[in-house]
Amino acid sequence: MRSAVLPEQTAGSRPTLEAVAARAGVSRATASRVVNGGAGVRPPLVDKVRRAVEELGYVPNHAARTLVTRRNGAIAVIIAEPEFRVFSDPFFEQQVRGISRELIAYDAQLVLLWVEGPGDHSRIARYLGGGHVDGALAFSLHHDDELPSVIRRARVPAVFGGRPFLPGGDGEPRVPYVDADNRGGAREAVRRLVSLGRTRIAHIAGPRDQTSALDRIAGYHDVLLDADPELIRQGDFTAESGARAMAELLEHRPDVDAVFAGNDLMASGALRVLCERGRRVPQDVALVGFDDMRTVVETVDPPLTTVRQDIEGMGRLMVRLLMRVLDDHGANGSRTGSPASVITPTTLVVRASA
Amino acid sequence: MRSAVLPEQTAGSRPTLEAVAARAGVSRATASRVVNGGAGVRPPLVDKVRRAVEELGYVPNHAARTLVTRRNGAIAVIIAEPEFRVFSDPFFEQQVRGISRELIAYDAQLVLLWVEGPGDHSRIARYLGGGHVDGALAFSLHHDDELPSVIRRARVPAVFGGRPFLPGGDGEPRVPYVDADNRGGAREAVRRLVSLGRTRIAHIAGPRDQTSALDRIAGYHDVLLDADPELIRQGDFTAESGARAMAELLEHRPDVDAVFAGNDLMASGALRVLCERGRRVPQDVALVGFDDMRTVVETVDPPLTTVRQDIEGMGRLMVRLLMRVLDDHGANGSRTGSPASVITPTTLVVRASA
DNA sequence: CTCGGCCGAGAGAGCGCTCCCATGATCCGA
DNA sequence: TCGGATCATGGGAGCGCTCTCTCGGCCGAG
Incomplete structure (x- = not known):
């Protein structure tokens, strides 16, 4: 139950929304609206707030925002140790790159979870359960890998890379995946x-x-x-x-x-x-x-x-699929039909050997 | 200034400290004390709270905690695109593994920041400046890489892997690094x-x-x-x-x-x-x-x-060094002497070629 | 038996933000 | 010219947690 033992952060008190609002001569609510897109705020005020943000070098406090919105703009990418060739394998390099690029488009962060052997699953479960991330991406695993069940128990929306071994049909929720054909x-x-x-x-x-x-x-x-x-x-x-x-x-x-x-x-x-x-x-x-x-x-x-x-494309698709799953969850409260998995096409590349 | 557009998280309202306190028949403050180690709470109460935590499956809300403690138990690992051989290069695999393992020991998370070309620096700067992470680890870069200055401007404590090109001595703060000899x-x-x-x-x-x-x-x-x-x-x-x-x-x-x-x-x-x-x-x-x-x-x-x-060892050292930097910052408010860099020894491995 | 001191527990403020709701201001048609 | 609808703005609650401060109970000493 003990948590992060990291020492206190240094950053000498950054400006708050309050400060921005004060400088712009508006209320905190209006400042917040502007920071979040500025819809429904008249142009002159928008400008004023924007300027105040600029001058103060204001950056929203992520923790405060997460606390109230219950979303934290981060996605876990889980890499299991048994597959640790991941890094030496260009396959993973490309896949992670695709994921990274697509996440940037969604303005989300990539949190890398490296599973250090089977005993480490509880740590992963704790982290996932702790609501640090909005969803998770994991890679196709071996038959007896516990990761899928760990993820399921943590009740975190997830998408797999590569079709996972799953019971398939006996009441278990199907986890969407992206795989090549x-x-x-x-x-x-x-x-x-x-x-x-x-x-x-x-x-x-x-x-x-x-x-x-x-x-x-x-x-x-x-x-x-x-x-x-x-x-x-x-x-x-x-x-x-x-x-x-x-x-x-x-x-x-x-x-x-x-x-x-x-x-x-x-x-x-x-x-x-x-x-x-x-x-x-x-x-x-x-x-x-x-x-x-x-x-x-x-x-x-x-x-x-x-x-x-198309490996990078598969990575991107994993992200998009996950985002769709998250959307569904958010909108309807429960499953909007089982989210479909995606199979990406393959192409034969003819060279000299055949 | 717009931020994460991720849909709302699903997890059906997890139990709060309040709930734990109520179930254990103590105040929120006492429950908090127990969750954070239990110092200064008498054993019977500690037990009661522990049991309540167990029964409710309580997991602390990270955002709320970060909001008040100003530390978030996460470290950024920044990988620059020009060096994208990183993943295919076993060097990086081992280094990142060392980092990952050591971070687990500190109960900290690894946030992977992938720099997508020079234009992407502002995104990194924003993220770093946003106080999402307590510190950053970056890798030795080319002569004209802007990353060091981006990191410096974001005022995030950092440690480099490999000696960076730095002005060195003309007033610029020295960034500690870990390098092989x-x-x-x-x-x-x-x-x-x-x-x-x-x-x-x-x-x-x-x-x-x-x-x-x-x-x-x-x-x-x-x-x-x-x-x-x-x-x-x-x-x-x-x-x-x-x-x-x-x-x-x-x-x-x-x-x-x-x-x-x-x-x-x-x-x-x-x-x-x-x-x-x-x-x-x-x-x-x-x-x-x-x-x-x-x-x-x-x-x-x-x-x-x-x-x-010892590449993995270098990764671990980077983490330890960063933690020391963070400690210093936290304790004294300002620099407790320039944090020393570390040079790790090398060994000649004699095989047949010489 | 009384009083000071100490220690364990609770009350409550407040971290920075979003968002609901109330409040004015504005503008339209009558 | 006036009433009601519309819309921009501000007030304020509260997200879940930590931490200071206060209070009460117990101890030993006088």
């Missing part, structure tokens, strides 16, 4: 390989406890209805796992003539193994990745054909 | 090369508008007092620039027998060029980097000898 993208990737005349198309799958990986597997099966199970190998989204999977593949199915990797990192690992074993890409084996990670896709040889998603 | 680290690196019997030791320097690069150059000169200017080449901390610099070096000074690169990325570029030109590392040319970036150092062949800095 992983399944459709995977279909496009595999169709590309089919159109090249490949018949033994393998898939190096991502970890089964992430929906993105599952969806990509599903897309693969959509096109290859009766795919040989032996052609599907398990990876974990790292380059090494891609290399391992490729090695297995070549061992069990040396006749493989195409590979759809669950992401670019795994594709790069697979590519390395293919080179080592003397297979030419794309002549002997065609290769498609997923994500269009700049740092990978163009530095490998040959450049990787892959599926692109 | 770049100069000492560079000396160690060069001494290593000297100890290997190398006599024509080159330096691929980082951009001159960053103090870290300048300090490393200085360290190089500390050891090689009369270094041939031709042995010093300019890079910009990217792998490509390292490759370019190495190519130049080989052209002008084919007799070069050692290279100290300003960072690991440039070292990796140099390494690539050395291989291409048939120079063996370390036999023909010994190579040392700087940073000990995991993703580079062990994946290149041969593994890179480099200089390691």
Whole structure:
């Protein structure tokens, strides 16, 4: 229950609305109106107040405002430690950037919540429950992640990045999310390989406890209805796992003539193994990745054909979706129909590898 | 002057201190005392209040508390867009993690401020000036970055990561910073090369508008007092620039027998060029980097000898330093002597390349 | 037994703001 | 010229909390 032990702030008493009002020769109420847009105040007074604000260097006290309006103009972005590749992963960089940019448009602040291991959830819950933020954005998590339930219990409006594993339908409230069309993208990737005349198309799958990986597997099966199970190998989204999977593949199915990797990192690992074993890409084996990670896709040889998603756009969408949820909550008091999730399209980017 | 346009928060009126007090059968003042540690309240009452808090699920209203205490338990971390490699750069990941962890210890929140280009400074200034945060952490910037002056004008206590370019001494208040011992680290690196019997030791320097690069150059000169200017080449901390610099070096000074690169990325570029030109590392040319970036150092062949800095520790130190600054401000009203900056030690990590 | 001192608890002010409501001023049509 | 509607303005309550100040009860000392 103890709280912030931070020492007192220094800023030598900033001017208050009262001071502005006095200087402008109006009441505090009028000054407040002007500061908040100036609707319903006659121009001359608006000017006077504006000038007073300028001269005094007045900046509204956020705490006081929050106290009465019950909104605080801040959104939490929750990053779970298990996914701490977040920062090294350009995926997150772009997503957070999109979020940041969009939040600026809404004049809202980004509060970064970094979950330090499972024991840290109570801290997050406390913070979320403390009403410090108007809403939360979290990222798609693993199957057994408690974060969704922590967020739900804190009763804070939230939007997920990436489709979360959720009970789905047994009375649990659905949390809206923004995700790329992983399944459709995977279909496009595999169709590309089919159109090249490949018949033994393998898939190096991502970890089964992430929906993105599952969806990509599903897309693969959509096109290859009766795919040989032996052609599907398990990876974990790292380059090494891609290399391992490729090695297995070549061992069990040396006749493989195409590979759809669950992401670019795994594709790069697979590519390395293919080179080592003397297979030419794309002549002997065609290769498609997923994500269009700049740092990978163009530095490998040959450049990787892959599926692109608008990551920054997804970040922006998360914010917009959250704002809509908050609007609904505010307006009707309760849910205005379940807020729809958004699936953003993907595009196949053809380079040399397939 | 318009502010957050966020819709109203949903949380159905949470219990107030008043409610807790009523339930515990004490006054609001006593309840407050208990919530804030319980000093000077007799045990039976403490228990009663604690129980009431528990039962009601009371969480203090942050805004109300901030309003009266003038402290808000939040620290801004400012990231400038020009440096947007921040997220892809593991350096920042670790630094931010250190900051995040240390802030948790102080029960403070991390507010992420992302500067979106130069025009965005006014927004940052407004936010900082708005008293939303108790202090700020910013990262070492380029020579002409306005951020330091923006922060100064906002009169928010701040600590920099990396030594900033500051006028230094002409009346400007010194901003404390945390930096690695770049100069000492560079000396160690060069001494290593000297100890290997190398006599024509080159330096691929980082951009001159960053103090870290300048300090490393200085360290190089500390050891090689009369270094041939031709042995010093300019890079910009990217792998490509390292490759370019190495190519130049080989052209002008084919007799070069050692290279100290300003960072690991440039070292990796140099390494690539050395291989291409048939120079063996370390036999023909010994190579040392700087940073000990995991993703580079062990994946290149041969593994890179480099200089390691405790990046997460630097993040933590930034927080601790800031807290000390805040303490001083709070206690004495004004500066209790200039707060000292901290230079953290570096260590030479010897691998195969030198 | 009385009185000063001390300590624990409550009363109440007030942090800076927004917003409801009352109050004048203004303006229209009759 | 006057009444009622309209609109800009000010007064004032109160958001939830902390903190000072006061008060009352208990103690030990005289």
